[in-house]
Amino acid sequence: MTAPVQIGSYRIERLLGVGSFAMVWLGYDSALDSHVAIKVLAENWSHDLRVRERFLDEARLLRWLDHERLVRVHAVGELADGRPYSVMAWADGGSxxxxxxxxxxxxxxxxxxxxxxxxxxxxxxxxxxxxxxxxxxxxxxxxxxxxxxxxxxxxxxxxxxxxxxxxxxxxxxxxxxxxxxxxxxxxxxxxxxxxxxxxxxxxxxxxxxxxxxxxxxxxxxxxxxxxxxxxxxxxxxxxxxxxxxxxxxxxxxxxxxxxxxxxTPDGQGRAYAAPRRYRVKVAGVAVVVVAAVGGTTAEPGGTTTGTGSGGPGSATHTSGPITVTLPAGWRATGEGWAGRYADDGNLEPALVMSPEPRRWAADSALPGAFVGLSASTAARTTPAGFVAEHPHADCIALPARATRQAGVDWVVVTFSCDRGRPVIVEAAGLGPGRTGLVYVQITPPAGSGPDFVDTLLAGVRVR
Known part of the structure; x- marks a missing residue:
């Protein structure tokens, strides 16, 4: 096997590994003075359309997810002989x-x-x-x-x-x-x-x-x-x-x-590092920024009751101590805040509600909301401090406002955005009896205003 000298704009330095379907080369980007890993489909599979598509699917999937716990893909290309390749972040620590x-x-x-x-x-x-x-x-x-x-x-x-x-x-x-x-x-x-x-x-x-x-x-x-x-x-x-x-x-x-x-009661199974803030990216748009190891999403579960009319007798959804009133046509799922753990080792409670809650994070056209309750967050910061930790790229923050709904004093900041979701609302307050910090992120329906946000917050109850 002869090592290529150049792949795209990258100078090839050495072979990193060979697998069943591909080989991986260490490339050097002279313009950025950095190394990358370049994965190239093996010659014996280059004419198998099924394998070729699987190879490209991997690159598309990693590019779409763009998460720091996964190998990141920067670009894809094609060699002169037609074989596809993907340019990835180099895992310099090996396997x-x-x-x-x-x-x-x-x-x-x-x-x-x-x-x-x-x-x-x-x-x-x-x-x-x-x-x-x-x-x-x-x-x-x-x-x-x-x-x-x-x-x-x-x-x-x-x-x-x-x-x-x-x-x-x-x-x-x-x-x-x-x-x-x-x-x-x-x-x-x-x-x-x-x-x-x-x-x-x-x-x-x-x-x-x-x-x-x-x-x-x-x-x-x-x-x-x-x-x-x-x-x-x-x-x-x-x-x-x-x-x-x-x-x-x-x-x-x-x-x-x-x-x-x-x-592991001494915490051996937990993350090596303390929690920090990071931006979850979906389809290239910053959607949620949360101080949690492992991301922000509601794990499946919970109970829904009612009619979902949006008025008296509206549907409600309960996830642990959280109960929400669902806007008309919305559903909810979730019983845990992924990556955020209580003292007993269980996930802290959370849910997602939307007309299609499982697609909300990935589909910028869908309105919806994330609701979470965190005692550990309440112990380290205030509602105003927590909201201040959640900026959004390509968005302008309007002045913070306060509203009291269902016995909770909320701090609310609305972001006007040029790309993706036009409006993102961040809200936080302390639950009754200081049971924890209640966090709500809302992407309201098109054309709605503060009244929709306040009505949704009024339907968030913590027991």
């Missing part, structure tokens, strides 16, 4: 496979690392994406700052890579090709007629846990042996994650991570 080849990691480090891997997979699950091939070779490390979300030892970021086998949940069932790596692949991935969903990735996380912690799970359901220093309850978490039947596993990566946290 988990490389590190495990040098010997086992300390038990405490391994447990924390497993929690970070689960947080990265949870990003995919929040957008309805199943990875389907979680292996040590697909977990990468990138040097960074200790404050970075997903930071590991010495400030490294833990990244999820190789989404070539990932598929949207809606397309992940039915007559799909067998995909995955033996030893990490869920049993149902061997059945072309089986439904493959987020629980297949939970199985992969469990198997990664066995590999990291030096235990031998054997077949699913068999006994496990933990290394010294691993909290005993972690065994139960890994055992459930690798159950033979998907219904017996944790429902998704966020639930797996929460269980891991509860099994």
């Amino acid at each position: 988990l496979r490389d590190r495990l080849a040098r010997g086992p990691l300390p038990a405490a480090t391994a447990v924390r690392l497993l929690g970070e891997i689960a947080a990265g997979v949870a990003v995919l699950h929040r957008y309805g994406i199943v990875h389907r091939d979680l292996t040590p070779g697909n977990i990468l490390f990138r040097s960074g700052t200790p404050e970075a979300t997903g930071a590991g030892p010495a400030g490294e970021q833990v990244l999820i890579a190789d989404l070539g086998l990932a598929k949207a949940l809606a397309a992940a069932s039915g007559l799909t090709a067998r995909a995955g790596t033996p030893g990490y692949m869920a049993p149902e991935q061997d059945d072309p007629l089986a439904v493959v969903d987020t629980r297949a990735d939970v199985f992969g996380l469990g198997r990664l846990g066995f590999r990291l912690l030096g235990v031998d799970a054997g077949r699913p359901g068999s006994g496990v042996r933990l290394r010294d220093g691993v909290p005993p309850r972690v065994a139960a978490v890994l055992g459930r994650a690798t159950a033979a039947h998907p219904a017996d596993r944790h429902p998704d990566a966020a639930a797996f991570r929460a269980a891991l946290n509860r099994a």
